[in-house]
Amino acid sequence: MPVNLMQLAKEFDKKDPGITQGHRLCPGCGAPIIAKFVLMVAKHLGYEPVVGLATGCLEVSTTIYPYTAWSIPYIHNAFENVAATISGVETAYKALKKRRRIPDKKYAFIAFAGDGGTYDIGIQSLSGAIERGHKFIYVLYDNEGYMNTGNQRSGSTPPGAYTTTAPVGKLLPGKAQLKKNIVEIVAGHENVYAATLSLSEPMDFFNKVEKALKFDGPAFLAVLSPCVRFWRVPDDKAIEVSKLAVETKYWPLYEYERGVYRVTRKPRSFKPIEEFLKAQGRFRALLARPDAKDIIDELQKYVDARWERLLVLEEATKDKPIR
């Protein structure tokens, strides 16, 4: 039976999901909501979560010594190695269970990381962990930049967005490079479950977390995590912006499972990509450019083509897993 909201509400009215109050993330930040969703589903399904976290907003704001906003086992090691660290924890569990030195519990090994620790510096350890087939889920909270240190560009920053290391200046128009497609990179490892999730679609979110937890191998969940501060949106707009991202095809909701593609949300009507850009202050300079229309048209063509490709892939790979 799929996880539903009322079940969760009744279970967690007094129960602690694993992340607590008192963390110092910005008001309205998407990251703690993502952590809360994932942990609630895990606990609801009877798992005991053990969390690894890469350096970044979520890590720094939840663990300022001597405070910790985690009431479950948690490890932060360094920026680029949460996947390797969790590999070690998961392997330790296998070893200790085999040797009967720990009671056999139903653990969920969950690595959280931002786009910094995933697309860029963390991609090697992510790739290695997936290739080795560890049983863990990797939750990417993608706020499209190194936000903890004040909005520096990452491989996930979309072109035209303002960041301090790729600013919009008199000469250069912000980030010139395109945004990497991390889910496709992970899908390239073939023997994996990878999906995009949005806070604006909670049922889809819960289903995918459940699938990831139950998947017999590594699972990768990419969640768009609006950064109210550096995307320059009002504090209360994180969910609205997530919704816009899905409706404009900027963040299509789909999953990949061992070669099979499935588009899990097919909105009946779409909004133009311009609406997504207009809603955020980080694109203001882009939109003020004289060639703004051309840039927007190109971006629209891209999201349209990418959507079409997903539909084609869904059709072509239906019931045809390769692993």
Place this chain on the structure above:
Amino acid sequence: MEKVYEKKAITGAEAVAYAMKQINPDVVAAYPITPQTPIVEYFAKFVADGEVDTEMIPVESEHSAMSAVVGAAAAGARAMTATSANGLALMHEIVYIAASTRLPIVMPVVNRALSAPINIHCDHSDAMAERDSGWIQFYVENNQEAYDLTILAVKLAEHEDVRLPVMVNLDGFIISHGVEPVELYPDDLVKEFVGEPKPLYPLLDTEHPVTYGPLDLYDYYFEHKRQQIEAMDNVKKIFPKVAEEFEKTFGKRYDFVEQYKLDDADYVMVALGSTNSTVKYVVDWLREEGFKVGLLKVWMFRPFPKEQIQSILVGRKGVVVLDRSASFGAEPPLYEAIKSALYEAAVRPALGSYIYGLGGRDIKAEEIRKAFEDAINGNLIVDEQRFLGLRE
């Protein structure tokens, strides 16, 4: 009566792998790099043949090797890895994290020169770059010591008043690939000596959830580091006890340093690693000719056994220090440490520094003899950097 077990002619790498087999750690995560590779290969074969039931993680880099081992040790497992040179340099960031997180990891390091230029042969630049990391560091002379100290290291690392990771340094190719007879102990004896690990704050204990790796602002970092300093000081008290237990179990005596013919030695050479074997040969050679020379072999480099070294070297006529690494822009590490230890000595010996063997440059007995002769002839200049085996 001294116990003697069966000896086998094996390489240092095989000896270390054999020690790891007998330790049978919960988790090993290792990435191959010459000349450490045979250790990983032997161990992988043990795993494949079911001779150990260790979970082995074929990580994709040394950085991930140390990261995975940190995760495993934090989870409550006994975890080991091994590396050399640039592999050690690559994991440098996590090496510090392992020590600061007080995880009792044991890592044999097969010493090889750091790039550039790339060189796969022996020198101590790799381990010297980690001397401030907070790891306990041993340097071994031969295959037997590599085997012994890998076993001893587990007990030392996991001691409740220590809880620090240990690096066992063995010279690349010379020890790792050279064949020597090694006395191998029975499995059950090793198993009994290392005992069962007793993790502190295991992540997998969901009844007592802990947070590892928080953010320390300027209000707490200093205090956490002071704790590490205390732990290193404790090693000086705990190691003799562990060494004593090692002797009782296996019949071999280890210490902070080994004293070779030092009782009446006027001129002492100090060195780390396999070169000590050659120095012993030269000491014997010179003694036959009537010279009162001796060797102070340093086993434990971190924590630095200052007190022992002070008491041994004070009053000698000349001390010659051999360093197999350079600290560019300053005096080489072992020399600097020895000189500093002798600062307050009432009678300071003449001191001389010799850098040798970088990038695997062979060190000949004649060259070592020349260094001794410099001491004997009163030809030591404390601030002059000398080299053995370098082409001018």
Place this chain on the structure above:
Amino acid sequence: MALKGWKDIPIGGVIDEPGKAREYKTGTWRVLRPVLHEDKCIHCMFCWLYCPDLAIVQEQGKMKGFNFDYCKGCGLCANVCPTKAIEMKPETEFLK
């Protein structure tokens, strides 16, 4: 909170008090305060679901109110409420 000396804290930087962050009352950050209009509330639980600071108080699926010790006043609850049952008002209106 008095700062502790090096002998009085766990080794390895480990924090062995889970959820200790609850001692840090983030409610002091608030500039806007959510106000519930109970007549409009349909107990859909969206506000509870989306609050980043776990500051919505509900009992078995029935909305009760807000935990002002932690509410940072971000307004997400008001934004996601389908019946606009939550209104954000300036915190200054509630200062005594």
